[in-house]
Amino acid sequence: MSDATDDRTDDPLLRVQNLEKYYPITGGLLKKKVGEVKAVDGVSFELGRGETLAIVGESGCGKTTLGKTVARLHEPTGGSILFDGQDIGTLSERELKPVRREIQVVYQDPTSSLNPRKRIKDIVAEPMTVHDIGTKAQRRERVVELLRRVDLPEDFRYRYPSELSGGQQQRVAIARALTLNPSLLVLDEPTSALDVSVQAKVISLLEELQDDLGLSYLMITHDLSLTKNIADRIGVMYLGKLMEKAPAASLFDDPQNPYTEQLLSAIPIVEESEAAYKPDRISIQGETPDPSDPPSGCSFHPRCHRTVDECSRTEPELVDVGPDHTSRCVHHDDTD
Amino acid sequence: MSSLTNWVQSEAMENRKESARRIAYRFRQNPLSLVGLGIIGGLVFVAIFAPYIARHPQDAGYMGEPAVDFANRFAEPSLAHPFGTDQAGRDILSRVIFGTRYSLALGLFVLTFAIGIGVPVGLVAGYVGGFVGQALMRLTDVFLSVPPLVLALAVAVPLQPSLRNAMIAIAVVWWPWYARLVYGEVVSVREEQFVEASRGIGASRLRIIFREILPNVMAPITVKFSLDMGYAILIGAGLGFLGLGAQPPTPEWGTMIAEGRAYLPAQWWYSTFPGLAIFLAVLGFNLLGDGLRDVLDVEVD
Numbered sequence: 001m002s003d004a005t006d007d008r009t010d011d012p013l014l015r016v017q018n019l020e021k022y023y024p025i026t027g028g029l030l031k032k033k034v035g036e037v038k039a040v041d042g043v044s045f046e047l048g049r050g051e052t053l054a055i056v057g058e059s060g061c062g063k064t065t066l067g068k069t070v071a072r073l074h075e076p077t078g079g080s081i082l083f084d085g086q087d088i089g090t091l092s093e094r095e096l097k098p099v100r101r102e103i104q105v106v107y108q109d110p111t112s113s114l115n116p117r118k119r120i121k122d123i124v125a126e127p128m129t130v131h132d133i134g135t136k137a138q139r140r141e142r143v144v145e146l147l148r149r150v151d152l153p154e155d156f157r158y159r160y161p162s163e164l165s166g167g168q169q170q171r172v173a174i175a176r177a178l179t180l181n182p183s184l185l186v187l188d189e190p191t192s193a194l195d196v197s198v199q200a201k202v203i204s205l206l207e208e209l210q211d212d213l214g215l216s217y218l219m220i221t222h223d224l225s226l227t228k229n230i231a232d233r234i235g236v237m238y239l240g241k242l243m244e245k246a247p248a249a250s251l252f253d254d255p256q257n258p259y260t261e262q263l264l265s266a267i268p269i270v271e272e273s274e275a276a277y278k279p280d281r282i283s284i285q286g287e288t289p290d291p292s293d294p295p296s297g298c299s300f301h302p303r304c305h306r307t308v309d310e311c312s313r314t315e316p317e318l319v320d321v322g323p324d325h326t327s328r329c330v331h332h333d334d335t336d
Numbered sequence: 337m338s339s340l341t342n343w344v345q346s347e348a349m350e351n352r353k354e355s356a357r358r359i360a361y362r363f364r365q366n367p368l369s370l371v372g373l374g375i376i377g378g379l380v381f382v383a384i385f386a387p388y389i390a391r392h393p394q395d396a397g398y399m400g401e402p403a404v405d406f407a408n409r410f411a412e413p414s415l416a417h418p419f420g421t422d423q424a425g426r427d428i429l430s431r432v433i434f435g436t437r438y439s440l441a442l443g444l445f446v447l448t449f450a451i452g453i454g455v456p457v458g459l460v461a462g463y464v465g466g467f468v469g470q471a472l473m474r475l476t477d478v479f480l481s482v483p484p485l486v487l488a489l490a491v492a493v494p495l496q497p498s499l500r501n502a503m504i505a506i507a508v509v510w511w512p513w514y515a516r517l518v519y520g521e522v523v524s525v526r527e528e529q530f531v532e533a534s535r536g537i538g539a540s541r542l543r544i545i546f547r548e549i550l551p552n553v554m555a556p557i558t559v560k561f562s563l564d565m566g567y568a569i570l571i572g573a574g575l576g577f578l579g580l581g582a583q584p585p586t587p588e589w590g591t592m593i594a595e596g597r598a599y600l601p602a603q604w605w606y607s608t609f610p611g612l613a614i615f616l617a618v619l620g621f622n623l624l625g626d627g628l629r630d631v632l633d634v635e636v637d
Contacts, residue, residue, distance in 0.1 A: 073536055100538035113529040117551035130539045176533075 013084060013183060013216045014047040014070070020078030021062075021069045025292055037292045039065040041240035042079070049183070050210065052217040054231035054248075056224050056263065060288050062240040064108075067186045067220040071105045072096055083184070101131060104177035108189040110169035114161040120147075120172055121157035127179040146175040150205060167198035171205065178209070187219040191226065203230055225267045228252060233324070236260050239291055239299040242318065246325040256327035258306045298330060306331060362631045369627020375620030383436040395426035396434035396587045402426055410603050420605035422595070424585070428605065431587035432613050438588045439617060442503050442572040443565040449507035450564075454514025455557065459545045461515070462522025473519060479512040485571060492580040499588065502581035506571050510564070517560055521553040528552075555632040563625035566618035573614050589614050 021040040024033045039062040047053045057063045068074050070081055072088055081089040088099050104127075107113035114123055122129075124146055125139045134142065144154045150171040161169055170190065177185055190206070191199040207230055209215060221227060227234050228248060235245045236259060244257035255261050265282045286303045289295055295302050301311035310330050318326045363369055387393045394403040405425035413420045419428035461472035479487070491505035525531070526549060534548045575581035576590025584595055589610040596606030 068532075071536060073532055097538045100536060103536075105533065105536045107529045107533060109529060113533045115530040115534075115548055115552070117554075126534070126539070127537045130534075130537050130543065173533075176537075 011049070012046040013049045013051075014218070015082040016046070016070060016079070017044050017082070018079035019043045019066070019069060019076055019081065019089075021065050021074055022077045035292055038062075038240045038294070039291070040069060040076075043235075043237070043240075043242050044079075045235055045242070045245060047184070047216050047218060048232075049216055050214045051232045052210065052219055052230055054219045054221060054227035054234045055237055056221055056227060056234060057237035058222060058288055060291060061237045062291075063220045063222075063237050064188055066237070067188050067218060068105070070218060071103050071186045072099065073105065097131075101127070101180045102182050103184045103186065104180070104182040105186045105188060106170070106173050106177050106190045109193045110166060110173045111161065111193075113173055114169055114176075116161055118160070119157065120159050120161070120164075123161070123172060124157070124175050124179060127176065131180065133180070142179065143175075146178055147172075149178065149209070150175045165198075166194050167202060170194060170198075170202055174202075174205065174209070178213070181213070182215070184216045184218065187217055187221075189221055190219070192221070192223065199226075206230065224263050236263065239289065239294055241299065241328065242326075243300065243329075244325075244327040245318070246322070246327075250322060250325050254322070254325075256321045256325065256332070257329050258304045258331075259300050260327075262303075262305070298328075359631050363627055366627050366630055368623045369630070372620045372623025372625075372627060375616060376624055379436055379440065379617055379620065382433055383440050386433050386437055390427075390430035390433040392427035392430040393434070396431045397585065398434065402431075402585045402587070410599070410606075413605050419609040420603070422592075422606055423599065423603075426585075428592075428609055431592060432589070432609055434587045435589045435592065435610060435613060436617075438499060438582060438586070439569045439572060439614075442499065442506070443568040443621075445503045446506045446510055446568045446572070447561055447564055449503075450510035450514050451557065451561065452511075453507075454511035454516075455518050455550075457511070457515040458518025459522055459550060459553075462519045463526050463541070463545050463549060469519075472515070476512040476515045476519075479509070480516065484509045485574060488571060488575060489578070489580065492575055497580045497583060499576075499582035499586065502572055502575040505575065505580075506568060509571075510568065513564075514557070514560070517556060518553055521556055522549055525549050525552045556634045559625055559629045559632060559634055562621055562628050564621075566621035566625070569617050569621070570614065 019040055020042060023037045023039055025035040025037060026032060027034040043066060045053060055063045055066060065074065069076050076089045080087045083099065121143050124143045128134050128139050143157055147154050147156060152168060152171050191202050194202060210217060219231060231248045233247050234251045236243045236257065238259055243259045251260065255264055262282050262284045266284060282305050284303065297312040297315055301307045314330060316328045316330045318328045319332050321327045321332060382389055387398055390396060396402060408421055408425035409423055411417050411421040417427050419432060421427055457472050461469040487509045488505045491508050492502055495501035531544060531548055534544050572581060573590030576588045577594045579594065582588035582591045584591055592610040593607045599606050
């Protein structure tokens, strides 16, 4: 192992530090840069082996950009992504190739993420073809094994994606992600394009695969209720920044950030027992602000139910509010 | 398990049969496209078996120079010579039959070349984009800004007039249309998630362009290919007519019309039958192309 890995206190699979992904806004004839969108703005987190970290937030908060930047489908504009001790944030496409075997992405919409002109067997075998692994017979065998793994009949391999249902397509996408035995899966809203009944099955498949294969999941979702069972830790994201980060249980039992309170409050109550999680019902007000022109101070203050004058002036930092629990709010300073 | 396997397999086969049935149905809905298919099939058959179909293959220059029979010149259409004979007494029907070979070969060569250049240019420009993409597409626009026949003339004139050089001239004119067609398709396909997914797997650009994107733009290329065969044949005949293509006594349709023009209207059959052959070929490819457009459900142009 290289020197860089020696000074790690623990051994997380993934350590993201101060990650930034800014998109320039250009205008005028000469395409001059007139501003920027801070899609991911100084996000830090760690993800242990076999652990699931869920990133939750409304649409447009940058959570998908975060996931895709970690998987190096986008190039970060700042910060570092330490994967297994190696900073993959600055690697070139060529240097990334071996890393791509370890990090795989499952996309939101399986109809779009599977090539409609290819048979399932070629889709699932593609990672092996690209990395030149195995003989024809070995690849065929692996495809059969993977389809069985995701509970699909092996004869589906002769089909085209359009001959499968949405849930079956997503299982194929999961099988493809598993082909090269990765250690990290970035799950980008893996169930939000599926029927509710199918969602539960896909989630339990993902849990089962994690137990069997020791996978780490970075799960991107807008649905906080979905994370309760599957996530070990949860990060709540708003306008490119993490607002609160905590173990799943503490986040649901003892949310510290007003934004998290609002998100929790928005989950419909199905069972009485769930009511316990809920603070008094607070509805989220207004729309997400324009990310190219974020509000001053705390970016959430125009929609917050606990806004005070100070919120528009100072931007709060993430502070420790409990064991492994951090949050970003001006009120945390008051209570200290 | 095996009964489930069988069921799944038979269901998949059913699906495929079903989609074949749907294609057949859509073709039937458009009977003209079947006519087109029939015409093209007939032309291909005639081109391949020309020496066995033509009664006087030697008149068309089969195995040597075209024969002459001055005693028999300008015979009117009759049972012996259904299309009549020309100024050298050669059987026009036999020459028209052999002309099929020249026209189909010209169309195939021109479009193979045009697709071979235009499709990669469109794929690269569309996927890579940026400066390279802009440069390629502006170059394409320069070619597209001149009417095809005029540009083909400009290329053909400085070359020795021959069938081969006519093919080259038309091919040079033709590739930009494929570049533009493919470019437009690629720009929409490259936003699909499976392209990003392939990148996430570690696939190279070349692999993404040719293995992921190309199969998704084949349908419009196929339709345009069929429609263009007719136009390419037409332009090839046009160059032949102007004396810039195949030279007499080659039995090329356009060349034959030009030769016969001097004998109009008295020996009307000389120019008329090669003209009808061109008409038939262009019609056939157009009808087939229209049918394919409906079956494959694509927009071209």
